[in-house]
Amino acid sequence: MDGLFPTGWTHYLAGGVLIGVGVAIVFVATGLRAGASAFFTTTISYITQRPAFQRAWMLRERTVRTVFAVGLIAGAALFTLLVDGAWFTTEVPLWRLGLGGVFVGFGTRLSRGCTSGHGICGMSSCTRASLVAVPLFLGVAIATAFLLRPVLGP
Amino acid sequence: MRLLAVLLGGLVFGAGLAWSTMARPEVVLSFLHLADFGLLLVMGGGIAVTALAFALAPRLRGRPLFTASFDAADARLDRRTAIGAIVFGVGWGISGACPGAALASLGIGNAPILVAIAGMFVGAWLQGRLLPDGD
Structure with missing residues (x-):
């Protein structure tokens, strides 16, 4: 195991499970299968009127995508602040x-x-x-x- | 309530990215150099929980807590899917940063990752300008 995971493996599995729980919460609450990358496109939809950035799904999802992105940043910050203290x-x-x-x-x-x-x-x-x-x-x-x-x- | 739940989901997801150290580009690059296979464990753990939720939630409840229906999985497979994945792989190999991990990286105090996030906005904008989706 040390060869495959020189820094240990429990934090990888635990972090992965938390990631899954986060996706599950969003799905159960809203039905959205939340990835991260759509956030970039939906944010651009706020600042340009070009049709390529005004698709129906972008206007429908952009608030949720923004809130989710804020959550990603804040969740990582809270974990670092409250749990491991390892700013990086x-x-x-x-x-x-x-x-x-x-x-x-x-x-x-x-x-x-x-x-x-x-x-x-x-x-x-x-x-x-x-x-x-x-x-x-x-x-x-x-x-x-x-x-x-x-x-x-x- | 709907947005509070999304915020909570994002918080848990972001904490997971910090705990798993995937928010550190160096750790992702050490996987890409095949020196540490942790990233596969992170994906495996995430997929196990998510697969359970995606399979069970629609069976146990007819609809989500705060909206009318569960979204279907987006399964569109075409040249865009494959070419985009290749371009993404090149960028991931250069930087060690992917979208969710880059956002979480800001949260662990990694100010230089702002350059990667700015690049991702530029890339997403170029995609919409040069090869916009049809819908």
Whole structure:
């Protein structure tokens, strides 16, 4: 086990279960299968009138998506404040965060899902779309990280 | 009440992202380098609970607590699904950041992640400008 999980495994499983409970609460309360990436599109719908950003689902869901995103930020902050106290600042260079972010925003919205929308929600319903998307983004991300490693380091 | 429940769901989800350390790009990158397989445990735990909720809730209750009906799963599979997943994978491999984890990362005090979040907004905007969805 130490080889697969050098920092231990209980926090991974516990965190994953909490993520599932969060999705379950939103589903039982509202019927929405909540991923995270739609938030970017629904937020843009507040600031441009272009038809591509005024679809019915965006106007219908944007309040809920915004509240959910606030919850994600606040939930992580509360956990850090009340439980583990481990505030964190990444060492990943800003250009990698920014450039990667553009690809992530474009790709997740084109694919209609991200690690939560396809990875958690879609896999939980075994949709064909997510069964295609998840192996693809996992495989491509691993390949990309390996290809960049000699250039950029870990 | 509906929005309070969504806030609660988001809080629990965000706490899970912090506890699992997925809010740290370094931990995600260590998975992508196949040095630590924790991310698969996180996904597995999340899928187990979510699958249970998605299967049971509509059977136990005809409708959600605060709305008229449960949404059907969005199963549309086309070229967008696959090409988008590939583009996402490239960005995830470069940055170690995905949408939910990036938002939670703000919560654990990681100010530089704002650059990734700004990038995601730019990417989502480009998607809507260049290849908008039909609906």
